[in-house]
Amino acid sequence: MPDPEERQAFAAKLGFSETVFVDDPERGVVDIYTPTLRLPFAGHPCVGVGWLLDIPELVTPAGMVGVRLDGEFSWIEARAEWAPGRTLRQYGSAGEVDALAVPEPGEWVYAWAWEDESAGRVRARGFPGRDDGIVEDEATGAAALLLTDRLGRALNIVQGAGSQILTAPQPGGWVEVGGRVRLLRA
Numbered sequence: 001m002p003d004p005e006e007r008q009a010f011a012a013k014l015g016f017s018e019t020v021f022v023d024d025p026e027r028g029v030v031d032i033y034t035p036t037l038r039l040p041f042a043g044h045p046c047v048g049v050g051w052l053l054d055i056p057e058l059v060t061p062a063g064m065v066g067v068r069l070d071g072e073f074s075w076i077e078a079r080a081e082w083a084p085g086r087t088l089r090q091y092g093s094a095g096e097v098d099a100l101a102v103p104e105p106g107e108w109v110y111a112w113a114w115e116d117e118s119a120g121r122v123r124a125r126g127f128p129g130r131d132d133g134i135v136e137d138e139a140t141g142a143a144a145l146l147l148t149d150r151l152g153r154a155l156n157i158v159q160g161a162g163s164q165i166l167t168a169p170q171p172g173g174w175v176e177v178g179g180r181v182r183l184l185r186a
Contacts, residue, residue, distance in 0.1 A: 007033055017128070017137045018045045028058040028067070035132040041065070041082040043141015043177050044165075047074050051181040066174075075178035076141070077170060080149035083142035086110045086126075088150060094123035105131035110143035115158070122147070122157045124165075139163035141177040148175045 001007055001021065011019035011033035018039065023029040030049055032039045041062035050058055050067035051074035058065040058076070066077035091097050091113040100111055112124040124147075126140040138160035148155050148167040157165040166178045 004031075004038065007031065008036075008038065011035055012132075015133055017134050017140075018042045020045045020049050022049065022053070024059075025053055026055070028053055028055045030058055030060055032060065034128070034130065035134065036130055039084060041078060041084070041142065043076065043078065043083070043143075043145055044139045044179070045141075046076045046078070047141055047177060047179055048181050050074055050076055052183070070178070072180055073166065073178045074181045075176055077174050077176045078145060079173055080146050080175055083146050084108070086140075086143045086146055088112065088143070088147055097123045097125055100125060102135045103127050103129065105129045108143075110140065110147065112147060112157075120153055120155045122155050124157050124159045126159060136160065139165060139179065141165060141179070145175045145177050148177075149173075 007021055012035040019033050021031040032042045032045050041060045046058055046065050062082035068075045086108045088110050094113050094115045097111050097113045107129045109127045112122050115121040115123050126137040126143050128134050128137055144157050144165045144167050154168040168176045170176055
């Protein structure tokens with residue numbers, strides 16, 4: 001399915017937060033779509049595809065994404081400026097984040113609060129705001145990457161119904177994002 005319009009239609013039909021097309025599995029060339037648009041980079045799709053292909057890097061439209069597998073975790077290394085725009089909105093407590101209603105479409109909001117600031121533990125929820133049927137994203141590596149870049153420290157983020165996202169700033173403006181990957185068969 002090389003045609004971008006066909007890819008976009010297929011991603012809309014699937015209805016997932018992101019759909020990844022692997023154009024060259026040996027070189028790690030990927031193309032990423034939401035139900036309504038093409039993305040130059042997305043964190044969690046890269047974490048998953050990096051795990052699936054088990055190669056040292058992925059080629060996204062935004063740039064080369066480093067990949068490493070470490071026991072139960074799959075990691076990528078990317079730059080914050082590659083992440084699509086999101087509003088990072090801090091709340092006073094994890095309970096406030098949990099109690100949020102889904103906002104009206106229009107703004108991509110990453111709601112977050114410290115669960116334990118000294119330990120770097122965060123509670124977050126991601127609301128894409130695209131009006132494409134995805135009202136909340138269970139794991140958003142790109143938003144976690146932006147938050148890590150802004151705070152300048154390693155984080156352990158619980159997002160959605162229980163996704164765990166680990167992050168760490170790296171030298172030269174890079175940020176590492178990791179998590180567990182499970183292959184589900186239909």
